[in-house]
Structure formats: structure tokens, C-alpha cells
Amino acid sequence: MTDDLIRKWDLSRRRVIEAMGGAAALGAMGALPAFAQAGGPWSQVPKSKVDRLNFVVWTYGDIYTRISKQFETDWGVKVDATISSFNDHPAKLTTMYAAGEKIDVSQSSPFSFPNFIEQGLVEPLDGLPGAADYVADFSGFTKQVAQFKGKTMGLPYFSAIWVWNYYVDMLEKLKIDKPFSTYEEFIEHCVKAKKDGVSRYPVLWVAGVGLEQLPGTWYQMTWNRGGMFFDKQGNHMLGAGSVARETLKWWANTFEKGLDIADPESLKVQFTSSAKAFGAGKNLYRGPNHHYGLNVANDPAQSPIAGKVKVLGSPGDGKTIADAHVYFLCSANRNKEWAWKLLQYLGGKTKDGNYTQAVSLAKDAMLGSGYNSVMNSDAVKLGWAPWGDVPTLLKIWDQASYIGEACSSVYQPWHFPWTDQLNIEVQKCLTGQITADQCCDNLIKGIADAKRKV
Amino acid sequence: MPWFRREMRASHFAFFMNVPTLLCLGLVLAYPVVYAAYLSVHRVGLAQLRRGEFPFNGWENYGRVLEDPLFWVALKNTLVFTAITVSSEIVLAVLIALLINQTSVWTSRLTRFLILLPYAIPPIANGLIWAFLYSFQFGFLNRILFTAGLISDPVNWAGNPNTALYAVAVPYIWRTLPFAIILVHAALQGIPRELYEQASIDGANAWHRFRHITLPMLRQIIAIILILRTAFAFAVFEEILAITQGGPGDATWVAAWYSYKITFAPPNNFGMGSASAYILALMIGAIALVYMRFIYRRVTL
Numbered sequence: 001m002t003d004d005l006i007r008k009w010d011l012s013r014r015r016v017i018e019a020m021g022g023a024a025a026l027g028a029m030g031a032l033p034a035f036a037q038a039g040g041p042w043s044q045v046p047k048s049k050v051d052r053l054n055f056v057v058w059t060y061g062d063i064y065t066r067i068s069k070q071f072e073t074d075w076g077v078k079v080d081a082t083i084s085s086f087n088d089h090p091a092k093l094t095t096m097y098a099a100g101e102k103i104d105v106s107q108s109s110p111f112s113f114p115n116f117i118e119q120g121l122v123e124p125l126d127g128l129p130g131a132a133d134y135v136a137d138f139s140g141f142t143k144q145v146a147q148f149k150g151k152t153m154g155l156p157y158f159s160a161i162w163v164w165n166y167y168v169d170m171l172e173k174l175k176i177d178k179p180f181s182t183y184e185e186f187i188e189h190c191v192k193a194k195k196d197g198v199s200r201y202p203v204l205w206v207a208g209v210g211l212e213q214l215p216g217t218w219y220q221m222t223w224n225r226g227g228m229f230f231d232k233q234g235n236h237m238l239g240a241g242s243v244a245r246e247t248l249k250w251w252a253n254t255f256e257k258g259l260d261i262a263d264p265e266s267l268k269v270q271f272t273s274s275a276k277a278f279g280a281g282k283n284l285y286r287g288p289n290h291h292y293g294l295n296v297a298n299d300p301a302q303s304p305i306a307g308k309v310k311v312l313g314s315p316g317d318g319k320t321i322a323d324a325h326v327y328f329l330c331s332a333n334r335n336k337e338w339a340w341k342l343l344q345y346l347g348g349k350t351k352d353g354n355y356t357q358a359v360s361l362a363k364d365a366m367l368g369s370g371y372n373s374v375m376n377s378d379a380v381k382l383g384w385a386p387w388g389d390v391p392t393l394l395k396i397w398d399q400a401s402y403i404g405e406a407c408s409s410v411y412q413p414w415h416f417p418w419t420d421q422l423n424i425e426v427q428k429c430l431t432g433q434i435t436a437d438q439c440c441d442n443l444i445k446g447i448a449d450a451k452r453k454v
Numbered sequence: 455m456p457w458f459r460r461e462m463r464a465s466h467f468a469f470f471m472n473v474p475t476l477l478c479l480g481l482v483l484a485y486p487v488v489y490a491a492y493l494s495v496h497r498v499g500l501a502q503l504r505r506g507e508f509p510f511n512g513w514e515n516y517g518r519v520l521e522d523p524l525f526w527v528a529l530k531n532t533l534v535f536t537a538i539t540v541s542s543e544i545v546l547a548v549l550i551a552l553l554i555n556q557t558s559v560w561t562s563r564l565t566r567f568l569i570l571l572p573y574a575i576p577p578i579a580n581g582l583i584w585a586f587l588y589s590f591q592f593g594f595l596n597r598i599l600f601t602a603g604l605i606s607d608p609v610n611w612a613g614n615p616n617t618a619l620y621a622v623a624v625p626y627i628w629r630t631l632p633f634a635i636i637l638v639h640a641a642l643q644g645i646p647r648e649l650y651e652q653a654s655i656d657g658a659n660a661w662h663r664f665r666h667i668t669l670p671m672l673r674q675i676i677a678i679i680l681i682l683r684t685a686f687a688f689a690v691f692e693e694i695l696a697i698t699q700g701g702p703g704d705a706t707w708v709a710a711w712y713s714y715k716i717t718f719a720p721p722n723n724f725g726m727g728s729a730s731a732y733i734l735a736l737m738i739g740a741i742a743l744v745y746m747r748f749i750y751r752r753v754t755l
Contacts, residue, residue, distance in 0.1 A: 091719070
């Protein structure tokens with residue numbers, strides 16, 4: 001609690017000591033990630049009036065029911081929620097927007113966000129009360145997504161890093177004392193697991209169609225080996241001999257037409273479904289993917305091998321990728337003051353000055369936060385502990401770079417249609433219909449095609 | 455006699471009876487069709503839709519669609535899918551309808567009822583059910599085949615580019631087949647029994663009765679099924695969305711999926727999406743005309 005705030009409140013010394021003591025006690029229990037700052041801009045009542053507000057988001061447990069209820073209780077304003085699946089969200093949002101409906105707050109993946117901004121869906125946050133404080137607390141990944149062309153366009157929903165998982169019992173059965181630390185070792189372990197009859201398909205990749213599922217796996221392994229897809233100037237890095245191309249050759253070799261160690265389900269699974277499939281205990285490794293899959297694979301209610309799935313960093317220098325998803329103030333809002341208030345409930349602080357949503361997402365769902373203060377708090381250190389080795393995860397976190405570093409096209413409006421082609425070509429390569437060279441050549445040609453679709 | 459007491463002329467009566475239908479069709483069908491045509495010749499993204507200002511860009515959207523290799527892949531897949539599903543449906547519909555038309559078999563009544571069930575299942579639910587059935591390691595289909603000793607390793611039905619389109623076609627046929635069966639069954643019941651009796655007296659066996667009586671009498675309804683099912687199969691979407699989402703690779707990218715992705719995934723090119731949908735609609739229209747000209751008229755004359 002700052003001196004300014006104390007002066008502002010004109011509290012007695014005794015009350016300050018009491019308040020700090022209480023906050024410290026709560027903080028020790030993990031209830032507060034940082035000192036709550038009641039009395040900040042987040043607690044002030046907007047001057048204007050509004051009957052109701054709404055947000056358009058993709059589904060995630062019951063977090064939106066809880067936060068809407070809290071908003072109504074705190075401010076007496078009803079909140080309507082339009083919730084769809086992750087993959088359907090862009091279509092839902094854009095059709096509502098196009099139809100002229102009011103949308104106060106929405107959310108975006110980092111891949112759609114530049115597009116939404118370019119199309120005029122997003123209202124800048126600079127200058128709004130308290131916005132600068134949030135920006136000061138943004139993590140590096142969040143800044144790279146939420147800030148666009150020098151303007152702050154969103155508040156963080158969550159951040160994630162790409163990690164490997166392995167099944168401890170299977171490793172023990174194979175009499176291998178530690179998981180792989182090089183790609184050669186990875187192949188050795190998988191081949192042995194298959195040969196010994198311990199696992200028919202030792203590796204489960206996340207190679208289902210999506211914006212960051214199959215593409216994310218390729219981006220991660222390429223980035224880890226020192227490569228990238230587009231440099232900062234936007235030039236592609238997919239030519240002959242490129243790291244991306246060689247990585248794809250190596251990756252494709254793990255599938256049926258090569259070593260046949262990759263689970264065929266890899267081509268269908270998404271983030272959560274891959275964690276659930278891995279929980280069946282039939283695979284040794286789960287390819288690099290969002291870290292919070294551990295929350296599923298180590299949940300006794302969802303996984304027969306709960307507690308036996310461990311996290312692993314990447315080979316070499318351990319470089320990996322990360323991303324951040326954001327909430328934003330929609331330009332189709334009904335009342336900017338109130339929409340900003342609602343946005344803070346989803347991606348910032350609630351009336352009591354807490355990062356309520358970010359903390360509960362970390363504790364309940366193992367999601368990373370876009371705020372440094374939350375990442376450094378017990379919400380993460382204690383909250384993540386039931387599912388994974390927190391020090392290892394945080395070490396990997398420090399080695400992670402935003403996905404846009406590996407693939408700068410994420411900032412371009414044509415990235416979306418190009419990713420459609422990437423999904424198609426890479427799946428064709430992984431299923432042996434085309435070679436990695438043909439795949440990369442097609443993707444180079446596809447850049448021009450994608451640009452024409454914008 | 456006052457005018458309102460006079461009996462309305464039959465032609466006027468028919469006109470007024472048709473007005474509500476025409477209005478409904480005009481609102482829910484004609485308007486979107488015309489509006490999509492309008493969008494297809496304009497530059498329409500989200501920002502333009504919101505502002506309501508659409509810069510005219512002539513045939514540019516159509517040109518972009520026709521230049522896109524993915525559109526041609528989607529079209530090829532659509533044609534293959536349509537050929538498989540429509541031909542299978544007609545053959546199966548005739549066979550099953552003949553079977554359930556056997557009133558002497560008591561199970562026919564039960565079958566007649568059960569056969570309708572798939573038609574009552576929403577397409578997207580049907581897709582999800584089959585996605586579970588096809589699951590590589592945990593799917594019911596592989597489990598049955600494995601237990602029956604028909605396979606030794608699980609088959610990746612929806613994940614293999616060689617089988618994926620067929621894997622989507624089967625649930626589609628399963629869902630839409632009852633419609634065709636009902637039509638054929640209704641037509642079968644309209645065939646006079648005397649024809650069969652006379653043929654039997656003349657010594658015709660079952661195959662001959664089917665070949666020379668049943669099939670010719672069914673040609674008209676088969677032509678109708680051909681037209682309707684072709685149009686619907688061309689626009690298949692839900693099973694693709696639920697089971698393969700176009701994958702693996704482009705193995706199940708079909709025309710409607712292409713239009714959907716172009717329109718509703720960022721960068722939300724509504725103009726180009728409308729153009730692709732229009733091309734598809736024109737193709738369906740052209741095929742329907744061919745059917746009408748060469749099949750339907752021939753069998754109804």
C-alpha cells in the first residue's frame with residue numbers, strides 16, 4: 001500500500017497497521033497475489049448510467065458466470081454473456097459486430113487480434129483511468145500482443161508456454177533414468193518403447209487443425225532449433241536448407257511413413273483433448289504444447305495416470321515459445337466508461353483492487369497470467385503445484401519468447417488464411433502425401449494466395 | 455350481391471392462397487440470395503459491413519476464388535462426395551424400401567419406425583456421434599471390428615487421407631437416407647398390385663417383376679431424389695465441421711467449408727465468401743437443370 005494512498009484515505013496509523021497485517025495474512029494464504037489497492041481507479045463509480053452490459057467470449061468452465069455475478073453485486077449492472085467454443089468465437093464475434101449489435105467487451109487469440117484491430121473492432125485503452133498501471137505490470141508476452149503500433153489495445157486473459165510432458169511409469173518400465181535432453185535421445189526412447197512393446201505409439205503430438213495447435217508444434221520445434229518462419233522484416237525463412245524445413249522433415253519421419261512412432265490421433269487432437277488422450281497412459285511423450293495441459297493430465301478426475309505426468313523443457317538451450325490471449329474493449333460498446341469497468345473485471349482488477357480473474361485462472365486452471373505481479377505471486381507458486389513442478393515450469397517460462405518472434409506474420413491480416421494452408425500442407429506432409437520440401441515450397445507460394453484473400 | 459359475398463374465381467383464390475408462401479420464401483430465401491449476389495461484387499469486410507459502405511469491385515471476388523487452388527480442391531472433393539452419397543442413397547433407399555414394403559414380414563413395421571430415427575438427429579449431433587465412433591484408439595467402430603477379428607490394428611478412419619472423405623460420407627448417408635427411403639416407399643405403395651399379380655400369372659419371377667414393373671414405376675421418384683439429394687450433398691457442412699474440419703490436409707475440404715472459412719474466419723472476406731457460395735449455387739442450379747432436362751422430363755413424359 002503506497003504512502004499516497006494512505007494520505008488520500010487519511011487513515012490513522014493504527015488502521016494502516018491493521019490493514020497491512022490483514023493483507024499480509026491473506027497474502028500468506030495465497031489469497032492475494034499482490035496487495036489489493038482498494039481506492040484505485042478500479043473502485044470508482046463511473047459518472048454515466050447504464051442498464052446492462054455484455055461480453056462475447058469463448059467458453060472456459062464457469063469463470064464467466066462467477067465474474068458476471070461479482071460485477072452485478074459490486075455495481076448493480078446486469079451482464080449478458082455470449083459464449084461459444086474457441087474455434088467458433090471469431091465467427092460469432094464478427095457476425096455480431098457486422099450485424100450492428102452492441103458488444104462491450106470481447107476477447108481474442110493473438111492471431112486474430114491484429115486483424116480485429118485493423119478491422120476497427122477494438123478501442124484503444126490509452127488514457128483510460130488506471131490503464132497505465134496495468135501496462136506497467138504487463139509481462140513481456142502480453143506487451144507483444146496487447147500493444148499494437150504503440151497503442152494499448154487489450155488486457156491479458158492468460159499466457160501459456162510450450163512444454164513437453166512425459167509419463168514417468170513408462171519411462172521407468174523402459175529402465176530409462178531420465179527423459180530426453182536431445183532430439184536424438186527422444187527418437188531413441190520412442191523407438192525403444194515401441195520395440196519393447198511398452199507403447200505402440202510413444203509420442204502424441206498436438207497436430208490437430210488450428211491456429212496454434214499444429215502450427216504451434218512446428219513453430220516451437222523450429223524456434224528451439226534456432227530457426228524461425230518469418231523474420232522481423234517479414235521475409236519467409238522456409239527456403240531450402242532452412243531450420244523450419246529440416247524440422248518438418250524430422251517431424252514427418254516420426255509418422256507412419258517413417259519411424260511410425262507418432263500416435264495417429266495426433267492429427268486430430270487439440271490442446272485439452274491431447275492432454276486427455278495422454279492421460280490414457282498409452283504414450284511416453286506428449287509433444288511441445290501449452291503448459292496447462294498438466295492440469296488435465298494430472299487431474300485424478302480426468303486422468304487414470306494423474307500424478308505420473310511430468311513437465312520437461314526443450315532440448316539444447318531450452319528455448320521455447322509462448323503466447324498471450326487478451327480481452328479488449330469493443331468499438332461497438334454501449335458505454336465506454338462502463339465497458340472499461342467490465343473489461344477490468346475480466347482482464348484487470350475488480351472493485352477490491354484484486355486481479356480476481358487472473359488469480360482464479362492461475363489457481364483453478366493453471367493458466368499463466370499476463371501480469372508480472374500475478375506470475376510472481378503465490379497464486380502461481382502454490383496454485384500450480386498440484387499439477388506440475390513449478391520451479392521447472394517457471395524456469396521454462398524464463399526461456400520462452402513470444403510466438404511472434406518465431407513467426408512475425410502473426411501481425412499480418414493474411415496470417416489467418418496462410419495458417420489454413422499451413423494446416424493443410426503440413427498434415428499432407430505428416431501423412432506422407434507430399435514431402436517436407438514440397439510442403440514448404442507450397443507454403444512459400446501460399447503467401448501470395450493468402451494475401452489475395454484479405 | 456355485394457362483392458364480398460360473391461364466390462371468388464378459382465385463379466384468384468389460388469393466387470391469394472399462394473401469397474403467404476411467396477412472402478415467406480421471398481423474405482427468408484430470395485432476399486439472402488439477392489443480398490449475397492450483391493455482396494459478391496463488392497469489397498466487404500467487417501469494417502465495411504459495420505459502416506454499411508461497400509465499395510464496388512466488379513468480378514474481382516469471383517476472380518480471386520477461381521484463382522485459388524484450394525477452391526478447386528474443395529470442388530473436386532465436393533463432386534466425389536456428392537457422387538458417392540447420392541448414388542449410395544438411391545441404391546440403398548430402393549433396397550430398404552422394398553424390404554420394408556413387405557407387409558408379410560412383421561418386423562417391417564418396426565423397421566419403418568426405426569428407419570426414421572436418424573432423420574430426427576440434428577446434423578451436427580450426428581457428426582459428433584460419428585466422430586466418437588471413429589476415434590482411432592477408443593472408438594466403438596474399431597472396437598467392434600477388432601473384437602470380431604476383422605482387424606488386428608485400429609484403423610484411422612477419419613484421420614487417413616485415403617479414407618477420410620468416405621468416413622464423412624457414411625454418417626451423411628446414414629442421416630439423410632431415411633428421406634429417400636420414405637419417398638421410395640411412398641412411391642412403391644402407389645404401384646397397383648394387379649400389375650404384379652398379372653406378371654406372376656405370366657410367369658415373371660421376382661427379379662423380372664422388379665426390373666419391368668417396380669423400377670420403371672420408381673423412375674420418377676428416383677429422379678426427384680437425384681435432384682434434391684444432389685443439391686443437399688453439394689452443400690454438406692455439418693459432418694465436415696464435426697468430424698474432420700476439412701482434414702487431414704485438404705482431404706475433406708468441400709465447397710461449403712471453403713465458403714465458411716473464407717467468410718467467417720479472419721480476415722472475414724464476406725465478398726469473396728459470397729462469390730464462392732454463388733459459384734456453388736450456380737453449379738447446383740446447372741446440375742439441377744441438366745437433371746430436369748435429361749432425366750426428370752424423360753421419365754415423366
